[in-house]
Amino acid sequence: MVCERSNILIIGATGYLGKYMVKSSLSLGHSTFALTRPLKPDTDPSKLQLHKHFQDLGVTIFHCELDDHEKLVSVFRQVDVVISTLAVPQFLDQLKVISALKEAGTIKRFFPSEFGxxxxxxxxxxxxxxxxxxxxxIRRAIEAAGVPYTYVSANSLATYFIDYFLHPQQPCNDVFVYGTGEAEAVFNHEEDVAFYTLKAATDPRAANRLVICRAPENTVSQLDLISSWEKKTGRLLNRIHISEEQIINFSQTLPHPENVRAAILHNIFIKGDQMSFELSGEDLEASQLYSEYNYSSVDRVLNTCLVNPAEVKLTTF
Ligand SMILES: NC(=O)c1ccc[n+]([C@@H]2O[C@H](COP(=O)([O-])OP(=O)(O)OC[C@H]3O[C@@H](n4cnc5c(N)ncnc54)[C@H](OP(=O)(O)O)[C@@H]3O)[C@@H](O)[C@H]2O)c1
Known part of the structure; x- marks a missing residue:
């Protein structure tokens, strides 16, 4: 696939989604950079290994605290595109990133940590x-700063949620169903979300726009997902229904972050919010924008989970 080569920096590259972004950036032939926190004597050895692995693959690593404004500005001046996959607790730290992006003044595109x-x-x-x-x-701050952006709405990351619902690595006969289980949600494979993000990074059509991942083949209900899994595994699962009232109660009483998880499950699988609005002419739907790309349908992701459950939530290089 022809692609404009660019200098791509990923903040949060060592994280769950960040690793997919690094892999996709390298596979599209971009010069790839990772911004990570400085290493400490107690840094997890697996993180050190991952840094080494990145370097072996040709990734340039910048060690930088998000508070170090001057260094952030100098790093940003060396790249064209910045993709943030910072974790939820660091969302507002992106205000520091935006301030440095504005001062650098050279960035062609910023992707804030969204992907939901x-x-x-x-x-x-x-x-x-x-x-x-x-x-x-964060969106309003980016727009106010005049930093060129693309927002990526990934809806539900497929292997993340399949792992959560169906735990293919440790098969179990029980499955939780939230509400009636009939609300439709959109499940997109992490590799595809990373591919769309990296394609949009150099695509003028995606400048200052939202790219939303809502492929028809990936729009299914929780009950559809469970039935497909039962057919593939040949095992019938015991459905344990969690009512809307129960999940609201969990969101009010469980400690953080379980209360957030309960509210997310309510929003996606009971309220059906991912499919609650029509796309407008302004929205760029990813599978249409990159129609030549053979994305993974939910069915294909389930097949992979069946054949190789150990790979379900791993980013392999
Ligand atoms: N739609 C979905 O289904 C779904 C599912 C999961 C995630 N997401 C989204 O994907 C995005 C990334 O989430 P993730 O789960 O991939 O994140 P993650 O793995 O928890 O963390 C990403 C990175 O954030 C950096 N980080 C962590 N603590 C930090 C701190 N105190 N200061 C500075 N950096 C810190 C770390 O990088 P370093 O250690 O290298 O500095 C870490 O690797 C989020 O926007 C999340 O909402 C969506």
């Missing part, structure tokens, strides 16, 4: 609403 529901068009129970508000605050 379309924050401007959904609303949720309080613990998840707080997260959405942070995403909106």
């Amino acid at each position: 529901n379309e924050a401007d068009r959904v609303s949720a129970l309080p613990p998840f609403e707080e997260v959405l508000q942070k995403k909106r605050k």
